[in-house]
Amino acid sequence: MRWDPAVTRERCTRLVQSLPAIEWITDSRVDRLSQDFNGFSPVLKRQLGHLRADVVVRPQTEDQIRAVVAACARESVPITLRGSGTGNYGQCVPLHGGVVIDLSAYNQLLWSRPGVGRAQAGIRMLEMDRQTPGWELRCVPSTWRSATLGGLFGGGFGGVGSINHGPLASPGNVLGVKVMSIEPEPQTFELRAPEAMLLHHVYGCNGLVLELEVALAPALPWLEAIVCFDSFDAALEFADVLAAAPGLVKKNVTLLAAPIPDLLLKAAPVLAGGMAPGSHAVFLLLAEYGEPALQQLVQASGGRISYRKTADEVRQGKRTIVEYTWNHTTLHALKVDPGLTYIQSSFEPGRHVEQAKALRKLLGDEVLVHLEFLRNLQGALTCAGLQLVRYRSDERLNEIMQIHREHGVAINNPHAFIVEDGKQSRINPEAVAIKRRFDPAGLLNPGKLRGWAPQHPPTAPVGL
């Protein structure tokens, strides 16, 4: 076996000693800094929950990063890259120990101009938004308060704002990245899009991204509102019409079918407003000046606005409904009901409403429907599902995913930790090939990228 834990541990000890000026973490915090939110999945928790780095390092400058990388390359120590650890597929969990490089202290905004910003990978997205007045990141996860820009690029998808700009991978959203190679004498390279995108969503396994240059969107005054419905179909149709309406500028539209709103209210009673138990709810962020047209649409759809905060109120109250959407919904729901797990799915543009209705009818109370409206890579309006599932068995979870596929809904398996397994076993071969350039010795979290090591035996069936 290439990675002998005892040998790696010993080498790590030498590393720490050889670079005393850098912040190393060797105490119990290593446990937390080796993990992410993979506990969302009972499967991943079983597979990854016990894994630990030998040591965590928190460099603050490119020189410090270079020194750490060079030393690891010389000693042949595995490196796992980490932002804030808000992912939930074990993206930053080291499979073979070694060093976790926590990039959260490497976090400066380098520059911004109208429409574009460039920052070090460890910048928190909320912090970047704060430092680019008048502009904001085009699409962010619900965790943007703590999550890093590099983490979004390395292990994320998009999120709030994708209803306008699609996923992060849509051409035009990322303009370039600076990469460091994992070698005894590390080199840096500026990659512009589309080449830069070869490092996107490969979990930091094919290069160390130091800096990111991304397009920004105008920061508008976002009204936050929750609209409640007695009928699932009415809520779904409202959300779809709102999502598509070209005169209503919005940043997010989330559909949470009953009983998800009831679960969320246990986590955040303040959201309740006039929401009746058993309601289906649409959580939305809308440019404030669209409110009159929103009210018309709500009225025509038979909905009720149960919660409403202006942009100023959101700023002052420091609470945003964003933190009850996307995978924050999952987080809150699983806390309230640990018997739940979830699946991720992509509906077919144009058929998404019909598909969602049919599946709801078929699966009843077993699947709690959570849909996020967005534009896909090509710009077609559709929705992505982060459905909560009452977990009975791996077999039944499999069946439920299969039923979705049979209805034309693609499944992105959130119960897999190998890069390809989360991508329906497909990965761009160029993304694997570029690893030869940036990580010739295969030190970046070995085992994560199956395409890199065909000699590596296939991962044991993960039960799903």
Next chain:
Amino acid sequence: MRWDPAVTRERCTRLVQSLPAIEWITDSRVDRLSQDFNGFSPVLKRQLGHLRADVVVRPQTEDQIRAVVAACARESVPITLRGSGTGNYGQCVPLHGGVVIDLSAYNQLLWSRPGVGRAQAGIRMLEMDRQTPGWELRCVPSTWRSATLGGLFGGGFGGVGSINHGPLASPGNVLGVKVMSIEPEPQTFELRAPEAMLLHHVYGCNGLVLELEVALAPALPWLEAIVCFDSFDAALEFADVLAAAPGLVKKNVTLLAAPIPDLLLKAAPVLAGGMAPGSHAVFLLLAEYGEPALQQLVQASGGRISYRKTADEVRQGKRTIVEYTWNHTTLHALKVDPGLTYIQSSFEPGRHVEQAKALRKLLGDEVLVHLEFLRNLQGALTCAGLQLVRYRSDERLNEIMQIHREHGVAINNPHAFIVEDGKQSRINPEAVAIKRRFDPAGLLNPGKLRGWAPQHPPTAPVGL
């Protein structure tokens, strides 16, 4: 006959005398101020080209407007409302003489705040954009340099920017209007959307709109470019992909099939750049920071960028390719080749590319394809055609329109001057009903709104 020209003329003379402090125009300028660009259509030119107001008045204040309206109502004189006269369906041509109220001197921006502006109806759209730094109107015609906001609302559709915000009629684009009633003692009313929209695109026949409050879009640095193709299909597919791409922020995408670019170059040789004769061209406005992704897309599509100006260059050069799109294309082409006329059409979202290819194949060189990409009222991406047609006869023009209909492409007849005839004989009955409130004596350009006067004999067949 209700409208005796001699009687109206006499009454107008009294009006002018009774209100000496207001700017009246009675000289030869009345000819021009009674007409618009209806000459685009040989049919309308025949029907409307000879029509004249008795007098034109150019009020500067609401009080002056009120005085004119009150006097007209007392004297029972027809009133026709006019902006800058850039329409081309005879929207502002008086059918029974009387007074034309030219609102172009009633043109103050009243206020603006982020995302919203309110102005008097006669403000030129370019002027409004200038006075709202950082923001711009969401959708404007290619004539926005001279055309008025009230004119767009009264007789227009949308245009540049509709690729983001749909037509002006999409909920959220217009927030409210102030209306004056045509009565001996005129009253004013604030109408908020959606009620305000009952006065939209009724050619100023059901109320006098004094002020408009509209949503604005962030003003981005728009790069202007022309991309050339040897193949029509490649140009069309490029335009469609670009129009939909969610990471590429744009303001306009126009497809001009050969030989339209060659015609335009006769009007503006400066546009030529590296454009080869016989090229199919895509004229586009794109946020500057999208240029690298644009270049990728151009390369992948087999196109060539033949013309490129940054936002700064456009500002300094005072030339914009906007003025070669939408109905400016028609204007230039008809000047170069008076044997052309045009039709307007709406393609079916999702099938628009296939429809455009099929029609091009079928109609060959007889129809010069001009497509504007936009979102429809509901937000679906599609294109609108302003196809140039080599005019042979009314019968053949009819046939061509019928062939479009048979392919699922709706025709908006630009050879009709009655409100309903341009709307496939449909009009919201509430828009007619509201005329009873704001124009009880039916003085606003009598004859324009057929639904108002069922006793009026049907318009003679217009030959189409």
